[in-house]
Amino acid sequence: EMPNVNPQTTTLEALEAKYQIAANSSVANYSFYLGATNDNLAEIKRLDPKQSCGVKVFMGSSTGNMLVDNQETLAAIFRESPVMIVTHCEDTPTIAKAEEVARAKWGENVPMGEHGRIRSDEACYKSSSMAVALAKQYGAKLHVLHLTSAKELSLFTASHDLSELKDKNITAEVCVHHLFFNDADYETQGSLIKCNPAVKSAADQQALLDAVRNDVLDIIATDHAPHTWEEKQNSYFKAPSGVPLVQHSLQALLELYHNGVFTLETIVKKTSHAVAERFQVQDRGYIREGYFADLVLLDLGKPYVVNDDNILYHCGWSPFNGYRFHSTVEMTLVNGQIAWQNGQVTDQLLGKRLTFNR
Secondary structure (H helix, E strand, O other): OOOOOOOOOOOHHHHHHHHHHHHOOOOOOEOOOEEOOOOOHHHHHHOOOOOOOOEEEEEOOOOOOOEOOOHHHHHHHHHHOOOOEEEEEOOHHHHHHHHHHHHHHHOOOOOHHHHHHHOOHHHHHHHHHHHHHHHHHHOOOEEEOOOOOOHHHHHOOOOOOHHHOOOOOEEEEEEHHHHHOOHHHHHHHHHHHOOOOOOOOHHHHHHHHHHHHOOOOOEEEOOEOOOOHHHHOOOOOOOOOOEOOOOOHHHHHHHHHHOOOOOHHHHHHHHHHHHHHHHOEOOOOOOOOOOOOOEEEEEOOOOEEOOOOOOOOOOOOOOOOOOEEOOEEEEEEEOOEEEEEOOEEOOOOOOOEOOEOO
């Protein structure tokens, strides 16, 4: 869950109000980011490291008008933040120029397949390289979210030992959809896979897969940003970016296991162990005595076809609609209690606020 919501999570008061909402409504465990803006440095400096998973900085255009583009402010955030900084990295001026060129050629009817070229690897690299440079200059803890391009991978170093992640200053992650889709899929999916940063080329996809295997990318995550079906049916500039992904993310990763791309151990390491280590999550992320039992029970050999009747998102659609996964999620447990079984989500509020070893 991200801070570019209404109201924006850019004050400590708004952050605690969000925790209160979750305490009264959440089946899942939770922690929230404090969002950075061009003028809330004082709030960031007041943040207790145990209060939040991190500070989110949109170093590129974002939903919710939370772009941080003041260079002095960015430097101060990297210098002063008491917690890890996580960044969305795309360079807005570079994207704006590409949009002008596309509009001049196609008007409003820009093909969806141009999205990865408009929000290009150059736009991503220009922003992510700035974030890495700032982190190195000020010794800040930085985690770069949703990498999408081969070009950006040169900014990061491999960590084969999980114990290194807590103390490593600069890390990065990739999202499930950037591992699963490439720009050939715009032909059939169109705006349904329009997201920021964009799904890019097959070569970029392959580089990301290799980087997961080689431990250059530390974490596999999701970026769940649903919009309505009606909103997604608009032309290129009017169709919002974002994809509903949480429900099928594990099954999508397991397809890569069935296809011989990842081992089960890699999937567990990148989605659970590494997350707990990097964010210093207390008593979670492993199956260990004394830890919270946040578990999933799978049938790796039971096919599961996504359809309108079993999509749980409020938006009612999925880019995986009609897809036949090889595996089925039979049960999930949250804090030792059954949260999902027989196609039903519990009505119990099982979620707890995450705590951190900081």
